[in-house]
Amino acid sequence: DTGVSQNPRHKITKRGQNVTFRCDPISEHNRLYWYRQTLGQGPEFLTYFQNEAQLEKSRLLSDRFSAERPKGSFSTLEIQRTEQGDSAMYLCASRDGGWGGYTFGSGTRLTVV
Amino acid sequence: GIQVEQSPPDLILQEGANSTLRCNFSDSVNNLQWFHQNPWGQLINLFYIPSGTKQNGRLSATTVATERYSLLYISSSQTTDSGVYFCAVERGNAGNMLTFGGGTRLMVKP
Numbered sequence: 001d002t003g004v005s006q007n008p009r010h011k012i013t014k015r016g017q018n019v020t021f022r023c024d025p026i027s028e029h030n031r032l033y034w035y036r037q038t039l040g041q042g043p044e045f046l047t048y049f050q051n052e053a054q055l056e057k058s059r060l061l062s063d064r065f066s067a068e069r070p071k072g073s074f075s076t077l078e079i080q081r082t083e084q085g086d087s088a089m090y091l092c093a094s095r096d097g098g099w100g101g102y103t104f105g106s107g108t109r110l111t112v113v
Numbered sequence: 114g115i116q117v118e119q120s121p122p123d124l125i126l127q128e129g130a131n132s133t134l135r136c137n138f139s140d141s142v143n144n145l146q147w148f149h150q151n152p153w154g155q156l157i158n159l160f161y162i163p164s165g166t167k168q169n170g171r172l173s174a175t176t177v178a179t180e181r182y183s184l185l186y187i188s189s190s191q192t193t194d195s196g197v198y199f200c201a202v203e204r205g206n207a208g209n210m211l212t213f214g215g216g217t218r219l220m221v222k223p
Contacts, residue, residue, distance in 0.1 A: 033210065042117075042199055042213030043156070056210065089154050093211075101146055101161035102201075102211060107154045 004105035006092050012111045013082055020078045021108045025094030032075050033102065034067055035091040043091055049075060082112045115140045119200055119214035126190050126221045134185040134217045136200030144203035145176050146211070147185050151196050159185070159198075190221045 005024040013019050025032045030051050035043035046065065047057045051072035060066070064082075069075040079086055089109050093102040116139040126132055136145075147159040160167050160174040162183065167174055171190075176183040187194055197218050201211040 031209070035211075037154075042201075042216055043211075045210040045212070048210060059210075091156065093156075101144075101158055103158060104148070104156040109154065 004092055004094050004103050006090075006105035006108050008108055009106065010109050010111075012113060015082060015084060015112055017082055018078065018080045019082055019110065020076050021090055021092075021110075022074060022076050023092030023105060024074045025092070026096075026103060027073075029094035029096045029103075030072070031095045031097065032069055033093040033095075034075070034077050035093065035104075036061070037089040037091060037107070039088075043089075046077075079110075082110075084112045086110060087112045115142070115202060115204055115212050117200060117202055117212055117214035119198075119217050121217060122215065123218045124220070126219065128190060128192060128221055128223050130190050130221075131186070131188045132190060132219070134187070134198055134200075134219075136183040136185070136202075136214055138181050138183075138200075138202050140181070140204060141178070142181075142202040142204055144211070145178075145183055146201050147174055147183070148199045148201065149194075149196050150199060150216070156199070187219075190219075192221045192223055195219055195221050 033048040034046040037043040049069040064080045067077045089107045091107045093104045118137045148156045164178045171188045173186045197216045201213045
């Protein structure tokens with residue numbers, strides 16, 4: 001068990017570019033979550049998957065944000081036409097079913113210049 | 114939605130001192146976790162504690178679900194305890210997502 005893995009650790013992009021982040025959850029965990037954390041704040045929920053099904057996506061910040069988990073294993077979070085306000089830490093977490101604790105990855109820090 | 118408030122927002126301790134961090138929440142929950150966020154941004158799970166008391170070394174936590182609060186105790190603090198401590202809760206009918214408090218920023222001075 002290598003924990004939750006996120007790549008890249010850091011991403012600097014120019015405004016207007018598209019970016020994609022990857023999350024590999026703990027292998028036996030069927031639930032995967034994406035959170036966003038801005039400076040000085042606690043993480044806020046974006047979306048989650050149970051296996052390959054995206055069960056909650058109303059909290060995605062705009063239609064520029066989308067997430068996939070095509071085979072119920074790793075997940076990607078894409079932001080299109082990035083804006084400076086998208087600069088934040090993007091965190092992924094997984095858990096086994098709907099109970100028990102969440103395990104978070106190290107996050108991807110996005111800077112939009 | 115559910116509200117989570119943590120106190121104090123900032124705390125400065127001398128190494129060796131003890132401290133208590135508090136988390137209040139506005140509705141019944143079926144999950145409560147305490148996390149420590151290190152300087153690199155990683156959220157490290159300290160306790161999964163929807164109710165009762167748990168201890169892990171110098172840390173312990175107590176959740177009184179009926180009164181909607183949880184406490185995190187840090188004894189004999191060390192400089193490596195510095196960072197941000199988050200409380201996060203989950204309601205069973207809310208899409209199984211964690212709602213975080215604003216955190217307590219702890220600095221332990223040598």
